[in-house]
Amino acid sequence: MNKLFQLFVRKYQEIPQQGEPASDKPEQAELLSCCLQENIDRIKSLTGNSSDFIVRMFQGANGLSMAIVYINDLTDTAVINDSIIKPILSGTEADTAEQGSLTDSFKVTNDMLLTVGATNTVNKINDFVSALYNGNTVILAEGWDHAISASTSKWQMRGVEEPSSQSVVRGPKDGFTENISTNVALLRRRIKSPNLWKIDRKIGLVTQTDVSVLYLKGTADDSVVKEVLKRLDRIDTDSILDSGYIEEFIQDQTFTPFPTIINSERPDSVAAAILEGQIAVLVDGTPFVLVLPITFFKFFTASEDYYQRFDISTFLRILRFCAFTISMILPSLYIAITTFHQEMIPSTLLVSLAAQREGIPFPAFFEALLMEITFEVLREAGVRMPRAIGSAISIVGALVLGQAAVEAGLVSAAMVIVVAFTAISSFVVPMFNIAISARLLRFALMLLAASLGLFGIMSGLFFLLIHMAALRSFGIPYLAPIAPFVPNNMKDIFVRVPWWMMVTRPRLFAKQNYIRQKVNLRPEPSDTEEEK
Amino acid sequence: MKVTGMQVFWMIFIMDLGMTLIMTLTPSLQAAKQDVWISILVAGCIILLATVLVTNASLLHPDQNLIQLSQTVLGKWIGKVVIVIYLVQWYTILPIVLRQFIDVIHTMILPATPKAAVMIIMLLLIVYATYSGGIVSIARCSEVLGPIIILMVILALVASLNNADWKYLLPVFVDSGMMGVINGALPPASYLGHSVEYLMLASFLYQPRKGAPYAYWGVIAATFLVLIAMLMATVTMGTNLAPKMWYPFFEMSRKISLFGFIENFDPLTIVIWVASVFIKLAIYLFITSYGTAQFLKIKNWRTMIFFIAPVVMAFAYFPRNVSEATANYLLNYWVPYALPINMIGLPLLLLIVGKIRMGNT
C-alpha cells in the first residue's frame, strides 16, 4: 500500500513546477518605511483595497499626523473609540510632554496614552498584516518606522455549550468552542499548575492558523513533546481549517483503518489526558482537540467512566468492547454461520431461519450487503439532512426499508435484526472515529466470511491483529498495555478500579513522576458514628 | 527488535500447546491407551530437561543467537554443520506444519475449498506478520492470542465435563506398561520440544540473562494444559474410539452439548488451531529467514521471507495425503531424529564444549 502511494507521489514530484508555490514571500520581509502615506498605500495595495479594510487618518493631540488601521468585522469598535482614538486625540499627557523626538512620541503614545490591554511593536509589513487579521488595530504615525498594534479583537462566536458529539449523563457539560483562547482557558481553569506548559505554532501560510501544544511538564514524556513539535514544524501547507488536517499530517501511519490520535470535544477528558502525561494539540477554529499519544484501548474509555461508580463503569466498559466487536463482526458471523456452519445453529432455529429465507433471491452475502449499504445511506442522510425533515427519514428507514423489504421478500427478517443490532452497537463506542473504522472493516470481513466462513473471519481478524501489533502512536505500541503487557496499566483497561486504588499514572505515557496520590486513601468510616 | 520475557513465555507456550494438543494425541493414545496422561508427564519432564540444556547453552553468550553461538562455541566449520542440522529442521517443519494446518481445516470445516486458497491466506498472514515488525510483531500477537487460546481450551474442557466418564482412565498403567508409556511420551515430547527455539529467541530479549524462567514456565504451562486436555479427551471419547480418530481433541469438542442448543461448536475450537499454527509458523518463518540470512551473511533478512514463503508453499504440496503429512513426518523424522539430536543432543554438545572452553580461558 505504502509502495503504491509512493509511486503516485513520485509521479507528482516529477511534474516540473509551474508558477510560484503557495509560499511566495518576496515583499513580506520588507520593513515599514518612515513615510505614513507610503505605508498606507503599501498595505492598501497588498490587501486589494478590500472594503472592510478601514484606515482612519487624524491629527494627534500633539499635531503629529497619525493613522489607525483595522479590519471592520474583526475588531471591537467601542474599544477603538474609547481606548485608542479618544486618548490620542485628547492626549493631555502628550501635551505636557515636550515636543521631543519621534521616539519619545512613540513611547508616550504606547506607554501613556493607549488604554487597551496588550500592545505590540511591529516593524515588518507581514507582521503588520497578520496583526490586522488577528483583529488588532495598528497605529501608525508620520515619521515612525514602526507601528503599534493594539489588541482590539472581537468577533461573533459560539459560546461554551454542551458538546454535541460526546454527551454524558453525569459530569461537566461544557465543551470546547471554535476559539483557541477560550479552549486554552477551559483547560487552564481545570489544571491550575505552572507545569501546564503551552507552546504555540502558526501553521498554514494562507490561513495562519494558531496551533498550541499543551502538556504537563515533568509528567509528559519530553521526547514525545519534541517529536510532536518536530512533526508540526514539518507541515508546510497553505491552510489548516480543522484539527483533522493536523491529524493527517502528523499521524504515524496513513494506511490504517485505525486512528492513532484521539480527538475530543470535552475539556474534562482532555484535561484528564494531560494529567496522565498525554499531550493536547489545540487548533484555532475547531472545537476538536487532538490528544496523543494514545493506545487502542483509550478509545473505549469515556470520561463518564471516572464520574460514575467503578462497578457500573467496569460493566459499561466491557459492554463497549463487546459492542465494538459486534459492530465489526456480527453480519459476517451471521453470513459465515448460516452459509458455512449450519450445524452450529440449533435444528429448530435453523428450520425457521430457512423458512424465512424461502423465496429470497439473493445469497446471504448480498442480502447483508444490501441491508448494510442501505443503513449506511440512511445514516449519512440522517447526518447531512436539514433537521426539519429528520423524522421523515426515520419513517422511511424503519417502515419502508425494514418491514416492507421483508414483506416484499427481498431480505429475511433475521437479516434485518442482525443489521439493526450491528448499527446500534456501533453507536455504543464513545469515540466516533474508532466506530468508523469498524464500519469499514465490517464490509471486508463480510467478504471474507462469504468466501471462507469462520476461517475467513478469523484470518481477517488476525490480519488486523498483526497490523495493530505493528502500529505505533508517537512511539507507544498501539496495543499496549496488552501487548506488550504492562501489568501496572491494567487497572484502567477492562476494569476501572476505584479512584483510591489508582495510585500511579499509566506508565505508558508518564515517563516520570508516576505517583498520582497517596497509597492509603481507602475510605474508612470511623466506628464512633455507629455507636451514637 | 526486542521482546520481553513475558512475550517469550507466550511464544513458547503457544508453539508447544496448539500442535501438541491436536497432532500428537492419536499416536500417544495408540501407544499408551488410558495411561496417556502419564506419557504426557514423562514428555513434560523430558522437555523440561531439554529446556534446561537450551537455556544454559544460551547463557554461554547471552547476546548471541544460535547461528552466532554455535560458531563461536564450536568453531567455524563444526558450527556451520550444526547450523545446517537446525536449518533442515526449520525448513522441513514449515511446510509440514502448513500442510497439517490445511489438512485439519479440510477435515473439520472446509472440505471443498482448494488447498491453495487456505494456504495462501495463511502464508499472507505469516509473511505480513514477519515482514511488518519481525519478532516484535509476532511476540505482541502471541501476547494477545495466548490468553484467547487458553480461554478457548478451558472452555472446551469445561463444556465437556458432563460427557466425561472417569472409568475410562482405569486400570492405570497395567494395560500399556512401561514401554507403552515411553512410546506414548515421545510424540508429545517431540512437539513440546519447540522450546529449543529459545536459542534463537533469547538474544532478542531485553534481559537475555533473565529469560530462562519464562521458557520453563512456557513449557510447564503448555504441558499442564496438554495433560488436562488429553485427560479430558480420553474420558470423553473413551479408549476405544479416541485412538482411531485423527484429531481426538476436536472430536471431543464435537460432543459438547449444553442446554440443548449449544451443539457442534467445533468450528469455534478451530480458533485454537488457527491461532497457534499462525504463531508457530510466523515464529519459524522469522527464525528461518533471520537464521538463513545470518548464515549466508545477507544483510537484509527480510528479503529472505520472499524467498522462503514460495518454497514453503511448494513443499507443502509434497505429502500426498493426510497420513503422510501427519504420521510419517512425525514418526520418521521428528521423533527419531529431531527429538534426540536437535532438542537434546546438540544443546548438550554446545553446553559441554562451551563450559570446557570457558574453563580453559
Add this chain to the structure above:
Amino acid sequence: MTLSRILYGCLTLIACLGLLTGCWDRKEMDDLALVMASGLDLADDNQIEATLQIALPTGIPSSLQSGGKATKPVLVISAKGKDGLDALGKLQQQLSRRINLGHRGIVVVGEKYARHGFDQILDTLMRSPESRYNSYMLTAYGTTAKKILNASYQMEIIPAIGINKLQYEDFSLSVKMDKFVDALASFGKSPVSGAIRIIKQSSGEQTFIIDKAAVYQRNKLVGFLSGTDLKAYRLMTGNIDGMRLTTQMEPPQNQYHGTITIHLMKAKPKIRTRIKNGKPEVSVSFKAAGRIISNDTSLDMSKVIPLVEKKFSEDIKKEIASTISHTQKKFKSDIFSFGNQIHIEHPYAWKTIKDHWIELYPKVPVQVKTEFRIERVGRTQAPAHQQKK
C-alpha cells in the same frame, strides 16, 4: 525492494481473485435439504433401503405467511442401494436441494437390519465430517425404520424433533451414536439402544412410542428389554430420572388395592468382581432411596417404614436378578459391562479372559444385594380419607 513490491502485487491479486471467485463450501440455508432423521432397513433383495425425513421450511408456519393451507412440514423419501451412501446418492437425484446430514438427530435401524448386523453403516456414520456424535441411535421394534419415520406426531411440527426430545428427556433409554459405537468396540460391554415402535392413536393415526431397549450382542440385535427388565436396566445404570416403583404391600381389599408407590430419588449401583480359581464372579450391590408418593393401603406410614423398605428392597433385588439372568440366558450379551469392571479390578486376569468373554459371560455367577431407604413419606401418615377404627 522491487522484488517485494512485485510479490505484494501478485499476492494481493491472487487473494482478491480467490476471494471473488471463491465460496467453495458455501451453501445457502434454503439450498439445503435438512435431514432431521434417517432410517436404514434391509430390503428383501438384500439391498439397503435408506429413508430420510427432511424438514420442509416451506411447510413451517411463520408469522409472515399466516393463514393459507397447511402443508406438510416434512418430506419422507426412501431409496434402495448397495449401501447407505449409494442409496443417499439415489435420493439426491430426486431432491433439488443438497442433502445435509449436519442436523440429523436420529438414526433408526429397522429390526430386520439390526438382527442382520449393520457394521457398514456405522463406519459411514463416524467417518463423514457432517455426521454428529450427538444423534441418537434407535432400533425399530417389530417394524421398519421407514414406517417409523412415516408416522406422524402431534406435539412437534417435525416428528424427528419429537423423537429427539423424547430421547433428550431420557424417559426410557437413550443412547447416542458414539456410546453405541464405543460399546461395540469394547471387549467388556455390549451395546444397547432405545427401541421405538408404532402405536395407533385413538384417532386412528399412527404414531410412535419409545418404551423398550434393544439389546445387541456384538453387532447383531438379539432381543428387547421392556417393562420391568428395562426398569431394572435403568436402575443398574443409575439412570433413575423420574422413575417410580409400585409394590403390592397388602392383598387388595374393598377399600384399597394395597399398593405403595415411591418416587426414586437416589440410586447407587455398585459392581464388584472377584476372580476365583481363574473364574470371574460378580456381585452387585444396589443402594437406593426414595419418597412415598402414594399409599393405597391401611398402613400408617409413621410406623411401618422398615417394612416398606424391606419389601421394596426385595422387589428391586428380584427385578435386577431376573434381568441379569435374562441377559445371561436369553441374550448372552453383557449389557451391564461386567467385563469392563473385571478389566478395571483385575487387569491381569482380564488379559486372559477378554477374548472369550462373550462365551464366558452366561456362566458367570452373579450375586445381587439391595438396600432401600425411604427418606420422606409425604404430608400424610395413614391415608387421610380412610375411616380409622
